[in-house]
Every structure is written in C-alpha cells, then in structure tokens.
Amino acid sequence: MMKKFILAIGAAAVLSSCAVQQPVVPGKVNVQDVAQMNNATANALLYSLPTTVIRVNVEVEKTISKVGPFYRYSQKMLNVSDVVTEDKEEWRIKSVNVETYGRPDDNKRYSISYSGPSSAPFINLTSSGVLAGVNSGFVDSDCYLKEFTVTEVPTIDDVNFNDVAMIEKQLVKTSTAAMAEETANYIYKIRKRRFKILASDFEQLPPDGQSYEVMVRELNQLEKEHMELFIGKTETFTMTQSYDIIPDKMSTNNDVLFRFSTVSGIVDKMDVSGAPVYFELEANEEKQLPDAVVAEEKGQEVRNGLYYCQPGKATIKIIDKNVLIKEKEVYLGQFGQVISMPSNVLEQENVSIRINPKTGALQSIDRK
Numbered sequence: 001m002m003k004k005f006i007l008a009i010g011a012a013a014v015l016s017s018c019a020v021q022q023p024v025v026p027g028k029v030n031v032q033d034v035a036q037m038n039n040a041t042a043n044a045l046l047y048s049l050p051t052t053v054i055r056v057n058v059e060v061e062k063t064i065s066k067v068g069p070f071y072r073y074s075q076k077m078l079n080v081s082d083v084v085t086e087d088k089e090e091w092r093i094k095s096v097n098v099e100t101y102g103r104p105d106d107n108k109r110y111s112i113s114y115s116g117p118s119s120a121p122f123i124n125l126t127s128s129g130v131l132a133g134v135n136s137g138f139v140d141s142d143c144y145l146k147e148f149t150v151t152e153v154p155t156i157d158d159v160n161f162n163d164v165a166m167i168e169k170q171l172v173k174t175s176t177a178a179m180a181e182e183t184a185n186y187i188y189k190i191r192k193r194r195f196k197i198l199a200s201d202f203e204q205l206p207p208d209g210q211s212y213e214v215m216v217r218e219l220n221q222l223e224k225e226h227m228e229l230f231i232g233k234t235e236t237f238t239m240t241q242s243y244d245i246i247p248d249k250m251s252t253n254n255d256v257l258f259r260f261s262t263v264s265g266i267v268d269k270m271d272v273s274g275a276p277v278y279f280e281l282e283a284n285e286e287k288q289l290p291d292a293v294v295a296e297e298k299g300q301e302v303r304n305g306l307y308y309c310q311p312g313k314a315t316i317k318i319i320d321k322n323v324l325i326k327e328k329e330v331y332l333g334q335f336g337q338v339i340s341m342p343s344n345v346l347e348q349e350n351v352s353i354r355i356n357p358k359t360g361a362l363q364s365i366d367r368k
Contacts, residue, residue, distance in 0.1 A: 027118030029346040030303040034109040045112045045123055047131040049309050049360040050102030052332040054245045056257060056279065056318065057097040059238055060265055063090045066159045066233040070180035074230040077184035084232025087156055091265040093277075094238060096318050096326040102130045102358040103246075108338060110307050112346075119351040126357050134306065134346065134353040135368065153237040161233070164225045180230070187226050194219045241266050245279060247314065247332055253281035257318065277325075280317040283335050305341035306353065309360030312336040333360040 034046065065084045074080045114120035122135040132139045167186060173179040197215055247253045259267045259274030267274040312335030318326035336359070345351060345365065354363040 027114060027116035027120070027347045027349070028303065029112065029114045029118050029120045029305065029343050031305060031307055031340065031343075031346075032111050032113070033307075034111050035107070037111060045114075045121065046129070047110055047112070047123060047125055048104035048106075048129050049108035049110070049307065049338065050130045050333050050357060051105040051108075051246060052100050052311070052330070052334060052359050053103050054247065054281075054316065054330065054332075055099050055101065056243045056245065057099070057240055058093065058243070058258070058266065058277075059095045059097070059240045060260075061092050061094040062153050062237045062239070062265060063092075064088075064154065064156050064159050064233075064235050064237070065090075066156065066161075066235075068229045068232040069161065069176070070183060070230045071232060073177065073180040073184070077180060078187065078227075078230055080227075080231055083230065084234065089156055089263065091260070091262050093260060093320065093325065098316055098318070098326060098328045098330070100330055100332075100358050102126070102333070102356075102360070104128050104130050105334065108307075108309075108360075112306070114346070116347075117349050118347045119349060119353075120346045130357045131308070131355050131360070132357040133355050133363075134351065136352045136354045139357065151239045153239050154235075159233055159235055161229060164229060165222070183226055183229055187223060190219055190223045190226070194223075243279075247281050247283075247334065249283070249335060253279075253283075255279055260320065275321050277321075278317075278319040280319060281314050282317075283312060283314045283332075288337060303343040305343040305345050307338055307340050308355055308362045309333045310337045310339055311356075311359040311361050331359045331361065333358075336360075 065086070065088050067084050067087055068074075070077075071083050071085060074083045112120050112123065119135050123131065124133040124136050124139055126132055126139055166183070170179055170182045170186065173182055194216060197212065197219075241258070243257055245253075255278070256269045256276045257279040258269055259271055259276050261267055261274035264273065269276070311331040311333050314330055314332055314335060316326075316328050316330055317324060338360075341362075345353075348367075350368040352364075352366045352368050355361070356363055
C-alpha cells in the first residue's frame, strides 16, 4: 500500500513539472499594405488611414427691406422720416469656419494578421473603416462624413404685411390716405392705452404683475405691426453653405472657392456677377522620418507593426478679393508620412492605442 502511494505522488510531481515547464507561445502580429499582398490572409483585419478633407463653412446673412404701404404719409401723420423707401435685398458674409474630417484613403489600406495572444484583434474603426485606435473604445464623432444641406432663405416676395390685424374702421376706408390716417389714429390710441396701464390709470387694474407684462407686450407688438405699415419692414435671415476640399500635394491648392454678390449672395465660381473668394493653402515643409520597419536578426522574419501617419501641417487662408477673412493651421494626413510601429507593440496584451481618425496621427499608447 505504501509503495502505491509513493508511486502516485511521484507521477503527480512529474505531471506538475511538465505543466510548469510548458512554454507560452508569444503572439505574433504582421501588418501589410493591401496593395502589395498577393493573397488574402486568414485571421486578418482590414483598416484604412484617412485622407483629410477640409470643410469650409460660409455663413451668409440676407437682409430684406420692404416698403410699407403708407410710407408716403409717415412724416405727415407720425412725424417719422427714417423709413424704407424701396424694396431691396442685401447680402453679406457673416462668418467663415474651417474644420476637417477623415475619409478612407484607398491607397492606404492595411491588413493585420495575427496569431497567439495580442491586442491586434481589438481595433477601433469608424463607420467608414478608418482606424481610430486599438483596444481604446474611443471613436471621435467628428471623423464621420457629415452631410450638409443648403438652407433656403425667404425672398422679398415672402415678406409682406398680411399678418397685420387691422380694425374695421381702417378697412372700410376707400382711399390709401384715409386708411393711413385711420391707422395713425389707431397707433395713438395704442400708445395712450399703454401709458394708462403703466401709469396705473385704470379703474380696474390687472390682479398681478404678470398680467401687466402680457398686456404691455401685446400692445407693443400691435404698435410695431401697425408702425411697419408706415416705416416698412427689415428682416434678416442666415444660411450656411459648405465646401469640401481634398488638398493634393501635386496641385496648387489655390483656387476660387465661390463668388459673392451683395445683391445675389453666393453664386457659382464661374458667375462673374460676383466678386471672387479664394481658397489658398500653403504646406509647411516637414522633415522626413526614417523608415520604421526594423530588420530583425538574420534568419528571423521581418514583421511590420501598426501603420499610422505623421501628418503634415498647412496654413489655410480664405480671401475675399484682397481681404483676409479667415486663416487657420490644419494637419493633413495626405501631406505627411506613413510609418510603422515596432511589431512587438501590438504583440503585447492589453495595449491601448489611440489614433486620430481625421489625420491618422498617433495620439497615445497606454497599457490597460
């Protein structure tokens, strides 16, 4: 019996020794340019680096001036001389904003093949397949392709005086002069009524302060609507037009963005009725980094790590004729250099990497 017990302990010790000494197979990761691959690889993940798109948002303001039907009588009946005397539309550029976002670059598509334990399977992509990181759980919402629509603004025909609540005494008059006189008398009555409320000169007063405010506000609106019949209406509307530009190192990147007219607003770049507004881009010279693919010891395979971008910097200028209206520095992925991390970064477990999906730039490497 004792002999069997000793044999059992010995067998268990041998098994335990084998379990401890069993080598752990390290993970392997290799990242390849899809364009240079001959065949698809099993256990491979695909991602793209971005082309940086510049979006110029131009906010313009339209002011419509509409002549009131009684404008000829404003001086005589109300002693007002500052009135609209002709229908017109005027446009101006209110503001210009420049932003960027990433779009997948078909020439920068990569395949991640892996085996064993690593962080490689946990890549974060945008909805369009642009790399946003590895094991980071972070995707910048601004990286998505944002659709824009041009908002239509009213025309001068849409501005009228149909909403003025005229009383019967005004409507029964048979001439414009008589209607204007009755309207002027009504304006004086509104002012007198408002004065009595403010001076508390009524036999029965509203029970609370809020009622005072409501009454005065309604009388103010009523006076404004009737005054506009004399002095005219001036209304302002805004709209935003957006332009997407994908700069190219091989092009000049200096062009007419659009043309602008104070009468018609934004017009086509070929419409000479408007003055040109230029888009100018000047790229900064960037120092090239050495190739990040490291040749390992002789007899071992050469593996690439995660490809990312060292973006280039450029200065954008928006010029209205000869006046600079916007200047901004931006980073562009296509003006930079694609480089590779060492393969052993992804071969570690629980590594977190953040990549800017607008430019492809490396933002951080952490260990979770």
